[in-house]
Amino acid sequence: MNTQIIAIANQKGGVGKTTTCVNLGIGLAKAGKKVLLIDCDPQGSLTISLGTSQPDKLPVTLSDMMGKVLTDQQIPTAEGILHHPEGVDLMPADIQLSGMEVSLVNAMSRETVLKQYLDTVKGQYSHILIDCQPSLGMLTVNALAAANRILIPVQAEYLPAKGLEQLLQTVSKVRRQINPKLQIDGILLTMVDSRTNFAREISELLRDTYGGKIKVFGTEIPHSVRAKETSAEGKSIYAHDPGGKVAEAYQNLTKEVLKIEKQREKHKTGISR
Ligand code: ADP
Ligand code: MG
Numbered sequence: 001m002n003t004q005i006i007a008i009a010n011q012k013g014g015v016g017k018t019t020t021c022v023n024l025g026i027g028l029a030k031a032g033k034k035v036l037l038i039d040c041d042p043q044g045s046l047t048i049s050l051g052t053s054q055p056d057k058l059p060v061t062l063s064d065m066m067g068k069v070l071t072d073q074q075i076p077t078a079e080g081i082l083h084h085p086e087g088v089d090l091m092p093a094d095i096q097l098s099g100m101e102v103s104l105v106n107a108m109s110r111e112t113v114l115k116q117y118l119d120t121v122k123g124q125y126s127h128i129l130i131d132c133q134p135s136l137g138m139l140t141v142n143a144l145a146a147a148n149r150i151l152i153p154v155q156a157e158y159l160p161a162k163g164l165e166q167l168l169q170t171v172s173k174v175r176r177q178i179n180p181k182l183q184i185d186g187i188l189l190t191m192v193d194s195r196t197n198f199a200r201e202i203s204e205l206l207r208d209t210y211g212g213k214i215k216v217f218g219t220e221i222p223h224s225v226r227a228k229e230t231s232a233e234g235k236s237i238y239a240h241d242p243g244g245k246v247a248e249a250y251q252n253l254t255k256e257v258l259k260i261e262k263q264r265e266k267h268k269t270g271i272s273r
Helices: 017-030 045-049 062-070 096-104 110-124 138-146 161-177 198-210 225-233 245-272
Strands: 004-008 035-040 089-091 127-132 149-155 183-190
Touching (some): 004 017, 017 035, 017 045, 017 127, 017 149, 017 245, 035 138, 045 225, 062 110, 138 161, 183 198
Parallel strands (some): 004 127, 004 149, 035 127, 149 183
C-alpha cells in the first residue's frame, strides 16, 4: 500500500488546521480508507478534539515515540495508538512534545525523526494526516519531511499573503534539501462567511499571486457555530451536525483530496508508458 501522508500546515494559529484534520480524516475513513491522525502540536488540540480531555494523563504520546527513534529503541506494533469510534486511529500529543522539539536541535537526522516513526506504522494505513503546530519550527519541518502532500488551511477573513510566502519558502527548502516528493495539494479557505465577499477576494488574490502554480480548493469551508462546538464534543462534524453545511463541505473536500491522488496516479502511469 502506497500510504498518502498529508501535512496540514500553516504557521498561523486558529485557521482551521485541527478542525480540518479531524473532519478530513474521518471523511476519508467514511470513504473506506484506513486513516491514522498524528497530533504534532504540543498543545494537543487534535487529541482533545478527539475526546481525550487531558492529554498529559496519557501513558504514551508522540514524544515518547520520537524519543524511541532518537535512542534507537524498537517500537512495538501500534504502541500508543488510540482508536476513535468514528473509525480513525490517533497518535496523540501532549506538552512533552515541546521538550522533544528542543532535544531535536542537537539530534542526528533531526529533520527525519517523525518520518522514521511513521515508517514503522504506515504499512497499516492508506492515509496519514499530520496536524501541525502553528510555527515553522522543527516539528513542522519534521512533518514536511515525512509527508508527500501538504494542505494549507487559510482563514478567509484576513489577507494571508505574507505568512503564506514564508510557508511556501519553507516548503521549497524542505523539497530541495530533504524531501523532493513533497507536493502542495492546495490552499483551503476556511470559516468562510457567506455574507461577505472576503472569500472571493482572497481566492482571486491567491490565484493572481501564484498564477495557477498552487491550487485553491474548489471546496470552501463555511463559518458555523456548529463547527466550533465539535472540538468540545470529541466528535466530527458528521456526528455533531449531519446534514449541515460544514459536514457537506468536508465531504466535498474529502472527494477533492481523493481525486488529486487519483490524478497523480494516472499521471505517473502515463509517464512510465
Ligand atoms: P488551528 O488548528 O489552525 O489553530 P482550529 O481548527 O483549532 O485551528 O480552529 C480555530 C478555532 O476556530 C477553533 O475554536 C475551532 O473550533 C473554530 N473553527 C474551526 N472551523 C470553524 C468553522 N468552519 N466555523 C466556525 N468555527 C470554526
Ligand atoms: Mg490546531
